[in-house]
Amino acid sequence: MAVIAGNWKMHMAPEEARTFFSAFEIDEMMADNEVLIFPPAISLLAAYKCENRDPRVQLGIQNVHWENSGAFTGEISAEMAASAGASYALVGHSERRQLFGETDEQVALKVAAVLRQDLIPVICVGETLEEREAGRVSEVILTQLDLALASIPDPEIRFLIAYEPVWAIGTGKTATPKDAAGAHGTLRNRLEQAIGVTAAARTEILYGGSVKPSNATELLAAQDVDGVLVGGASVNPQSFAEITRAAG
Ligand code: PEP
Numbered sequence: 001m002a003v004i005a006g007n008w009k010m011h012m013a014p015e016e017a018r019t020f021f022s023a024f025e026i027d028e029m030m031a032d033n034e035v036l037i038f039p040p041a042i043s044l045l046a047a048y049k050c051e052n053r054d055p056r057v058q059l060g061i062q063n064v065h066w067e068n069s070g071a072f073t074g075e076i077s078a079e080m081a082a083s084a085g086a087s088y089a090l091v092g093h094s095e096r097r098q099l100f101g102e103t104d105e106q107v108a109l110k111v112a113a114v115l116r117q118d119l120i121p122v123i124c125v126g127e128t129l130e131e132r133e134a135g136r137v138s139e140v141i142l143t144q145l146d147l148a149l150a151s152i153p154d155p156e157i158r159f160l161i162a163y164e165p166v167w168a169i170g171t172g173k174t175a176t177p178k179d180a181a182g183a184h185g186t187l188r189n190r191l192e193q194a195i196g197v198t199a200a201a202r203t204e205i206l207y208g209g210s211v212k213p214s215n216a217t218e219l220l221a222a223q224d225v226d227g228v229l230v231g232g233a234s235v236n237p238q239s240f241a242e243i244t245r246a247a248g
Contacts, residue, residue, distance in 0.1 A: 001032045001033055001034070002033045002034070002220055002226060002227045002228075002247035002248075003033070003034045003035075003036065003160065003204050003206055003226060003227030003228075004033055004034070004035050004036070004227055004228055004230070004240075004243055004244045004247055005035075005036040005037070005038065005060075005088075005122065005162075005206060005227065005228070005229045005230065005234075006035075006036065006037045006038065006229075006230050006231075006234025006235075006240055007038045007062065007090060007093070007208075007229060007230065007231050007234060008037065008038060008039050008040060008043075008062075008234060008235055009040070009062070009095070009231055010040055011040070011235050012039055012040060012043055012235055013040075013042070013043060014042065014043045014045075014046035014047075015046075016043075017039050017043040017046050017047045017050065018046060018047075018050050018052065020235070020237050021047065021050045021052045021053040021054075021057070021237075022052040023237035023238070024054070024057070024237035024240060024241055025054070025237075025241060026054050026056055026057070026241070026244055027241075027244070027245060033227075033244060033247045034058070034227070035054075035056060035057045035058070035244055036057070036058050036059070036060055036088055036122075037057055037058075037059055037060070037234070038059070038060040038061065038062045038088070038090055039059065039062075040062065041061060041062070041063075041076050041081070041084075044059060044061060044081065044084045044085055044086060045084040045085060047059055047085065048084060048085025048086075049085070058087045058088065059085050059086050059087060059088070060081075060086050060087065060088030060089055060090060060119075060120075060122065061076065061078070061081035061084075061086040061088075061089045061090070061119075062089075062090050062093065063076075063089075063090065063091075063093070063096055063110075064076060064077055064078040064081055064089055064091075064110055064113055064114060065077050065078075065110075065113070066106065066109035066110050066112065066113040067113070068113070068116075077113070078110075078113045078114045078116065078117040078119055079116075079117050081117070081119065082117040082118070082119055086119060087119060087120060088119060088120045088121075088122055088160075089110075089114040089119045089120070089121055089122065090122050090124060090162075091107055091110045091111050091114060091121045091122065091123050091124065091148070092104075092107035092110070092123055092124045092125065092144065092148065093124045093164070094124060094126055094164055094166045094169055095169070098166065104143070104144060104147040104148070105147070107123070107144070107147065107148055108147050108148055108150055108151045109151070111123060111148050111151040111152065111159075112151040115151070115152070115157060115159075120158050120159060120160065121148075121159045121160070122159070122160045122161075122162050122206070122229070123144075123145070123148045123159060123160070123161050123162070124161075124162045124164050124208070124229075125140075125141045125144040125145055125148075125161065125162070125163060125164070125187070126140075126141065126144075126163060126164040126165045126166050126169075126208075126209075127140040127141060127165055127166065127167075128140075128166045128167060129166070129167035132165065132167065137165075137182075137183060137186075138183075138186045141163065141183060141186065141187060142186065142187075142190050145161065145187060145190055145191075146190070146194075149194050149195075152195075155195035155196055155199040156199070158203075159203065160203065160204045160205070160206060160227075161187055161191075161203065161204070161205045161206070162205075162206040162207075162208050162229045163180065163183050163184055163187060163205060163206070163207055163208070164207075164208035164209050164229060165179075165183070165209050167209075168208075168209025168210050169208065169209050169210070169231065170210070170231060170232060171209075171210060172210050173209075173210060174209055174210040174211065174215050174219070175207065175209055175219075177218050177219055177221065177222035177225075178222070180207045180219060180222050180225055181222040181223040181224055181225065184205045184207070184222070184223070184224035184225055185223065185224050187205055187224075188200055188203075188205060188224050191203055204226035204227050205224060205225065205226050205227075206225075206226060206227040206228055206229045207219050207222070207225050207227075207228050207229070208228060208229030208230065208231070210231075210232070211228045211229070211230045211233060211243065212230075212232075212233045212239065212243070213233065213239050213242035213243055213246065216228060216230075216242075216243045216246035216247075217246040220246055220247055220248070227247070228243065230243055
């Protein structure tokens with residue numbers, strides 16, 4: 001079983017989301033895989049209510065504020081996202097960290113807020129090119145992981161990790177299956193220490209960064225890769241469907 005997740009980023013207005021679901025089909029043989037879409041917040045409810053959406057496609061929110069409500073103009077809470085049909089929440093996506101200054105501490109608060117609403121967090125970690133070239137991949141991703149894990153009080157709680165090397169996001173450069181397996185192995189070891197071997201084994205670690213139909217099969221076959229988080233290639237129903245088929 002694999003998790004195939006699509007992050008639509010700031011694409012796909014409500015009408016485009018409806019058009020996507022009319023064209024997106026999951027093969028019957030794919031039934032064991034989990035398919036998630038993270039629309040922009042304004043399209044979440046339209047996606048949730050869209051009668052053409054295969055009910056096996058679950059929805060998530062791309063970002064939340066850590067408070068339930070309040071004077072935070074422009075923000076959206078996990079509570080609101082849950083009431084608009086989200087079951088999952090991306091937390092700490094590198095675009096949030098890099099472009100909007102989101103810190104590890106805020107990521108931890110957001111993980112806690114998401115769990116309060118019984119949403120499943122997908123915690124994103126990943127190193128920049130500079131950090132990779134300085135040989136700091138493990139240090140960076142483990143620090144990000146540790147700070148987020150501090151908000152998960154019980155090993156029984158389900159959460160997912162997305163390893164997304166920043167240099168591979170939206171750039172067309174993809175980590176090799178060996179690079180992905182190495183980072184995923186590092187994350188899995190830390191999960192084993194933090195939440196135990198059994199919980200660590202069932203925690204899905206997704207790879208993200210320029211995944212497309214042409215490279216999805218080899219990435220999904222890599223050791224410790226339990227799924228993919230797809231940005232650019234997820235807004236096209238045919239290419240995203242092809243990626244779901246690569247999960248076998
Ligand atoms: C992402 O947004 O999480 C992502 C991996 O984007 P892309 O597939 O476009 O690199």
